[in-house]
Amino acid sequence: MSGAAAPVVFDLDGTLVLSEHVHRRAWFRFFDDWGARIDEQTYRSRFVGRRAADVLPEIDGPWRDTPLDELGRGLAGHAAALVGEVRPVPGATALLTALSARGHRIAVVTSANRCYAERVLDRVLGAVALVEFLVTAADVTRGKPDPEGYLTACRRLGADPASCHAFEDSPSGVAALVAAGMGTIVGVCTTLSPAELLAAGAHRTVPDLRDQVPV
Structure with a gap:
């Protein structure tokens, strides 16, 4: 990046x-x-x-x-x-830290509830302060694969979806990003295969987040 x-x-x-x-x-x-x-x-x-x-x-x-x-x-x-039992994806905290240091604004869009999401961002990733906006299940009327959550995040960031980078691990999430018109969609293959995420519309895939830290 x-x-x-x-x-x-x-x-x-x-x-x-x-x-x-x-x-x-x-x-x-x-x-x-x-x-x-x-x-x-x-x-x-x-x-x-x-x-x-x-x-x-x-x-x-x-x-x-x-x-x-x-x-x-x-x-x-x-x-x-x-x-x-939740653990960070390898490279996740380093990536969030590096992005924030370089001036990238960060949002997280999840199908989970806010209490769980905030707990994970804080206690598992140690990165709650780096995330500017958190969009949870309660913040939308239609969840993934509907693009509402990602479009909400872009509105809060004041950003054109086409200018944004996005990371997802599920076909429903990738489909939501495609429908939102996200500029770059990276599939993270922690759950499913690269073929499944590419078929859903990911532009490329990575095994984890260790190679995504900007240089």
């Missing part, structure tokens, strides 16, 4: 922190609570990187008559119990 200090927008889970194992366990504990069985392919294609409020109405299950906010609280409780 070089040139002018373009704004940079990040997803959180799977992009800045290694947490898919935590979210997978939280989801499957949620499924167990409801006596539901979701196969791996359905989980990977429909649930990864998305808000509970968006995905649960699409999947017929025993929760269908339960208010979404109640379902979200149950899932969040499972995730909160496991948050201690």
